Amino acid sequence: MARLPVTGIEYVDTLNGAGTASVGMPLHAPEADPSTLLPGASGLAILRDDTPVWGGILWGATADLSAGTLALSASGYHSYYAHRYLDSTKGYSRKNADQSTLLKDWISYANANGGIGTDTSAIATRGRTATREWSFSEFKKISEAIEELADDLDGFNFRYEPYWVTTGTRIGNRFRVVKRGAEAYPQLEHRVSCNVTGVTYDGTQLATQAYAFGADLGTWMKPFATSSNPALTTPRMVTVATYSDLKASGQLIPKAAALATVGSQPIAVPTLTLYPQQFSPVQFQPGAVGTAIADSGYVALMEQYVITERRVGVDVNGTETVSLALASKEVFDNGNSG
Structure with a gap:
């Protein structure tokens, strides 16, 4: 409905999660209209070169009267489905159905009952079956149902893509299923194309x-x-x-x-910041697989990692920074991405 006069943007895409966005703007701008910029009712999309790159629901706003600023906080479209349940009095039951059928069932149910019109046309038949059954009293949360299906051994990655329904005036959201390991990102090397800021090694989930x-x-x-x-x-x-x-x-x-x-091995979690003007953030989708290289004392990385989080910041001057969190590919090939 309007383009906001922003003073700063940060948006985060999380693998198989909602992600977040924070946007600052002047408190007294004409677009700071509580009748159209309403938490819980308004959508928020971020454009890069006039192409939607992030979209979600505006959930909160903080007005600082002394500073004259308005801070908007949003979460990706998946956050909406944390407020929707399979609440039909008939419950829900599907046995040995393709995973795509289950996803379309759940999203279509929300769409038909006051939902946000999520497009399911990109959900292709997967050739993987599952059984799901809940009674009315179990009131299954749709976001959880999607996440649990994705986390199965033969599961998938998913995301919601914002897109122009009508260029310049209306943005929609599309649910997309991606086979694990099907997307790749360019090779990254410490002090050549990125700065590896840290690596965490976690052995707490090891299990015999x-x-x-x-x-x-x-x-x-x-x-x-x-x-x-x-x-x-x-x-x-x-x-x-x-x-x-x-x-x-x-x-x-x-x-x-x-x-x-x-639990088959300690999980290595590198975090890094891309060198400016070498890449576009759209080259680094959560769930994509690529090689990260770093050799510094205890840290000896030269293997494939999955992007678990992409964080993009844009300051008042339009300077863009992109940071990534990664995790060992082996965990995500057949493991639980949560």
Whole structure:
């Protein structure tokens, strides 16, 4: 409806998550109109060279009367589905359905009942089946249903793409499913094309055995599945997760396998900032795979990593900075991306 006179922008894209955006603007600008710029009711999109690169829901605004500024906070379109439930009185049930069918069912249900018109035309048949069943009283949150399906051993990456429905006046949002490892980003090397600012090594999720438990069936028993990492040389370590809406052991097998994959090795998490004017941020989509190289003391990186977060900042002068958070590719090939 209007282009905002912004003083600064930061937007974050998170792998299989909503992401966030923060935008500053003058408090007394004509566009600072509470009737059209309304938290919970207004959309917010960020354009780069007049192309939408981020979109979501305006959830908050903070007015600083002393400084004369208005700070807008938004989350990506996926955040809307954290407020939507499969609340049909008939509940929901699909057995051995393609993952694409489940996704379209859930999003279409929201669209048909006061939703945000998410386009599902890019959700192609995946050839991977799943069973999902919830009663009305379970009131399954749609965002959780999508995330849990994506996190299965044979799951996928997803994102919501903003696009022009009518150029210059109306922006829509499209749900896109991406096969894990299907997208790539250019090779990055410390002090050549980027600055590796830090690397965190996390061994807290290591597991020689992983258990996934399901719903309590009312008989003091829960269905479960288990998977192991026999190659690990650590002392025995067990990880356990409960999926209270899954009712059969078969549904829990991919969950246990995903937990075991995450626990198969310490997770290396590099963070880096791209050198300016060498790349466009659109070359670095969350979920994309590429090689990062750094050799500095304890840090010896020369392998493939998945982008888990992309953070883009634009200051009042239009200077753009792009930072990435990465994680070991092996974890995401078959593991739980959360």
